Amino acid sequence: MHIFSQLFQYEHPWSHVVIGMWRKYPNPKCTHVVSVDVIDRSVDPETGIIRTERILGCKQKAPRWVVKLFGGSEDAFVREVCFVDPATQDANITSVNLSLSQFATCYEVVRYTPAGPHRTNFSQTAEVQARTRLWQTAANGLEKWLVQRFEQNAQLGKTAFTDVLRALWEERHGHLQAAAA
Amino acid sequence: MASSLSPECTPLKTTYDTCFNAWFEGYLEPAVSKTPAERTAYSKEKADEFEQKCGKVWKDYKACVQNAMKASGLEGALQQARDEHSLAVPPKAESSGH
Numbered sequence: 001m002h003i004f005s006q007l008f009q010y011e012h013p014w015s016h017v018v019i020g021m022w023r024k025y026p027n028p029k030c031t032h033v034v035s036v037d038v039i040d041r042s043v044d045p046e047t048g049i050i051r052t053e054r055i056l057g058c059k060q061k062a063p064r065w066v067v068k069l070f071g072g073s074e075d076a077f078v079r080e081v082c083f084v085d086p087a088t089q090d091a092n093i094t095s096v097n098l099s100l101s102q103f104a105t106c107y108e109v110v111r112y113t114p115a116g117p118h119r120t121n122f123s124q125t126a127e128v129q130a131r132t133r134l135w136q137t138a139a140n141g142l143e144k145w146l147v148q149r150f151e152q153n154a155q156l157g158k159t160a161f162t163d164v165l166r167a168l169w170e171e172r173h174g175h176l177q178a179a180a181a
Numbered sequence: 182m183a184s185s186l187s188p189e190c191t192p193l194k195t196t197y198d199t200c201f202n203a204w205f206e207g208y209l210e211p212a213v214s215k216t217p218a219e220r221t222a223y224s225k226e227k228a229d230e231f232e233q234k235c236g237k238v239w240k241d242y243k244a245c246v247q248n249a250m251k252a253s254g255l256e257g258a259l260q261q262a263r264d265e266h267s268l269a270v271p272p273k274a275e276s277s278g279h
Contacts, residue, residue, distance in 0.1 A: 015210050022202055025183040036183040037194060037246045043231050048212050048224035049271065057186045077255055081268040086212035087220060092271055098258035
């Protein structure tokens, strides 16, 4: 099993990050995410917790041996379940791959929590695990490749979302200031 | 906004996302500042409002994307993922390490 994790802070309040979360894609820095669909969503009428289940479609160039051995294609799909709890100011996003999932799983958990009034903690952990003892060597290679892809995309995702948040909130503050002037 | 996995669903998806985003922005900040006593009434009111504002386009978009999932052969993998981790309730929050 391979584990990846990173911690980071966004220079935006929690509510701004969570509002921006739904506008992350499409993103010129994350061109591997080509589609995003909501397949289920509920607003709990008691707690106010919003649960959203999405399918993300990605295009990833897999090494030829991965495609040959596992029959993968360029199109890969991920299931993501996101909980936003305004009472505790916690956004929790869990993702797992649907493609190649018979061979290996990449289980990712992202959390956004407030770090004071103007900053937001971002934590991300991912566990990549091959499912079968057969093909152990190949599966280990697949794990390594998935971890590499994950690390590259994690870096891109961070800078990409930073851009989105800056553009979104600077533009709005600009409008507000213009309106106030 | 990102496309749908099926181009024919993208217009419905765009309308739905726009509806949700507008509702969510109105919802979130007041929701954060509610006291526990106020929360239930507010949540109920806003859940009803969301259904009233976005419920119809959601029904159409959901039907479209369900067909697209079927056509892409993703249903089996989705079912397996749901069986392994239903994620029906928020995962137990670990300390955020801060």
